Amino acid sequence: MALDALNATYDIAKAQLDAAKKPSLIAGYISNYMGKNNTDTKTVVRPSEMSSAHSQYPPNGVMRAHVLKAECCLQIAIIQLLQESVMSYVKCGLNLRRAYSSYTIVWQEFKKMGSDHTKYMDSDTVSGVQFGIGAVHLVLSALPAKILKAVSVLGWRPDKKLGFELLNECAKSKRVRSSMATMMLLAYYSAATSFVPQLLSDQYTKAAMETLLEAQRYYPNSAFYLFFAGRISRLASDLPLSTQSYLYAAEISKNEWAEVAVSNSCRFEIAINHMITGNWEPAAEAFGFLCEQNYWSAAFCKYAQGACLEMMGLRTEAILAFAEVSNLVVKKLGGRMTDIDAYVLRKVMAFQASGYQDLDFYIPALEFMCIWNQLSFINPILLQQHMTKVENTLAALQAREDEEYSIRMREVAPDTPLPDHFDHRAVLLLIRASLHNVLGDHNSTTLHLNWIIDHQQNISQDSWAVPFALWEAGISCWFLERRERSRHLWEKALGHSKFDFEHRLAVRLNLALGRCDDLGILKPEPIPSQSKKRFSLSIPSLS
Template identity: 50%
Template sequence: MATIKALMTYHETDVNMAMDALASAFTIAKTQISKTESKKPFKDTVSQYFTSLLSNTSTGLPNDPPSMSMPQSSGGVASPTSFLPNAVLRAHVVKAECCLLMGILQMTQESVVAYLKCGLNIRKAYNSYSIVWQEYKRMGQEYVKYMDKNTVSGVQFGIGAVHLMLSSMPPKILKIFSVFGWKSDKQLGFALLKLCLEGRGVRAPLASLTLLAYYSVLTSFAPQVYSKDMLNPAIECLLDAQNNHPNSCFFLFFAARMARVARNIPLSNQSFMFAAESSRGEWAEVAMKQMADYEVGFNLALQLDWENALKYFQQLVIEKYWSPAFSKYFLGACHEMLGQRTEAILAFAEVVSLVKGGEEKAKGTYIDSYVLKKVEYFQKSGYQDIDFSLPALEVLLVMNMLSHMEKEKLEKCLKLVQDTLTVIYEREKMEYTIRLRELVPTVAPPDYCEQRAVLLLMKASILNSLERFDETIAHLNWILDHKDSIKEENWVVPFAYWECGVTSWGLGNYRKSRKLWQMAMSYTKYEFEYRLAVRLSLALSKCDEVGITQAKMHETEGSTTNGRKRMPLLHAIP
């Protein structure tokens, strides 16, 4: 419960409380295990540790270490006395789950040191889960006599969650984890979590939440490639969860996220409000209310209802949810979209103090870095150049939320972007006119490459969301042709490669998409690097799936001779 709350709020106090609770549970479980292990010969304990540490299988599941090969009965089945007691197995699962949850909390901090700590905790978790899994396999069909179903549920959830979590990480982060000697298997993760769900053990609800969180990540980070394929499995998982937990605010929350993916924003808003309402009087009441308000605020922005959106973000600033600096920036962006320039400037002016005031506690986040840089950029020109920006739509762009917008609203956004591009053109025309009339003018030559690049990227993203893929090519080529001139907005070029990949994907050129997304992955040190890296990793994984499918299709086509299909070769049959 403490971990879930910390993942909802990201408040330092909530994170510390969760880490303390997990550390205490870990110590208790470790103590219980040590009471049993102290009776074993030292060499057996060391052998088991190193075998577990070095085990690496093609299936992604733990091997049976030699030290676990206990005496067998005359019938060839392991003797019941050779199995670890259920209480000890349960303690191993508790210990492993503590490490897993600590790792997840550290992963959300998005720093190299945090990822390294996360990797160490995931390694510890996998080692403990391995011990239980090995015992489970040795017990065979009679495991129910020696191990309760909740312990089985725990180990299925744990190994499944580890594999699914690692499969969604970008290659740069996986390099840290590869040091520990094993690889992730997404399909195994799905299979184990579904087994856990079907078993209806103690970890079945968490298995549902993990699957829904994974579907939500896929469809929100890379909706262009995953929405069509993942929406139905997500809905099936939701229906199952709501049948078993009809009053759970968490499943209502994910239902709202899926409604947004389906571009049903009114239903999404209603579900978020129901989620907040159903949590009243419960331990997650405040956290769920804030999280729902944040999502509803974005939904209103997707409907271009800037007036009501800013009310939600104003409240989030007061409550200091997640990043107050970001909420204040988006509040100012909403004012700007409404033409309220004075209110926008006042809001932007407060962003600097909110970021710098929070740096002592949290060293700033990627989103704080982005909004601070944007405000300082506006301040350089005394907010005169803000006419060449659409700050609220830019946030929706970097969050990859334009794909969730309804067609009518996308058309309005397209007009807004085109009108802003026209403003840049008119300013350039005016400044060039001065240079025709005045010798050595004091005014510098016009240079709005950065602003034009952002707007063209926005336009390309909107056109991709409208599935007008052919129309994006010229705009994206302009950005890449001028990439050496784009210095301040250093996130634009890798994001442009992402949109290029989306365009190619929409046109059916999957190989080109893969190549372009790999090029985007080569860029580093920009504000949204981690967020885009996750998106690219998920998209490249989808490319691999499509490549395998196409290869199988070619094999099938190759087995057709003279218009008749041949039977597969015998050696190809397992």
């Protein structure tokens, strides 16, 4: 629906621009008719020529049409960016190109006008240009490195500083796009920080709070700003205030046009807060409701419900929830599944392959929270409880492996295949390493992460664990003051492809590398070939 509305608006704006370039058909007919009878009749003047006769600049209506056309492309690009697929990212880049081209036309005229711009361009058109160019630069700076490289070939270079300046200026002007500029800033601050809380919390959380407080002075009961208050409170580790903000936003939105969308979004975020605080029962109830509402991904919501039930020890109820997931997967995006649907379907198929007998070797809730980088918001006491659960699960996995080896010691040519628990162990060790990083025990991650990297050839179903392990290794090095090494590991992670949540990790890596650029952290010098060493240590199998 959003894309249909934006495309229709784009067509209207384009029609306005075409009309400004071409002479009216009626005027043309009259001109031709009169020309046959009167040789002194003057040639019909195009609207654009009429305006240029009185001014050296295009009419304000033409410039505003360019801005409207550009903003349609920008909003379409943002929608495509959120779909997290290769084709969507390519389309996003193309629409950003179209948006920037139209914005540039108006921006160049604006700069030519200088201090006289108020005579030729109204304040709302200026507001639209400031919002648009600022937003394009911020969105470009968040694109994955591979897509950004392709866009850079066209001569683009995202200027994040300029983006912030223009959006802040637009927000202060209190014109037609001021609220949109504020929400774009809040969206960027909250999204970037939630992707990379370890590196960006100190940089963006304070700025996000200041922007939000300024916005709420003028719109204290805005459901949108209350929603962002929930996101930013979570980033500040104030989970009670976060949940309260979401509840208030849902209440405020009642009987409004966006009631269902806002209430479901708030319910989803509250469910995430329940997971972060270990309140699994209300989280399971919320995800079950969202599945019935078909919110975002019904398959994921049902899977998350099962994961929460599993954390509560309700194995039978969890299995029943998992069993429903495959029927809820919907193919979108030109017949392909979204990343999240493909992930939960593959996990459920793995559960079913063993008749759910291997569920003891999975912790689905913690696995999802590790992928979404949400472990950083959990309090230390609960983190220790999660660590104990991971260690117990690893012990159960070790016991199963020992049992399978003991069968081969007692029987000749047994029917039981060789133990193959590389995927199980890789994910569990990744969660364990992530927990160590959050707890500040960065030296303890080396053993676990090197095991994953050393055995990456044996990890097939959960191949995403390898690039995510490189990410966690970079985090460990970052806090051990080996930041050049961090950059090297993150760039190495970008070399992996075709794994679950590749695009989500790519955005995270891009933001982290951007932080390295801000701090002037360069890649380390390559090691001479005769003394080159592998990153991973020679560590035997943990079995």
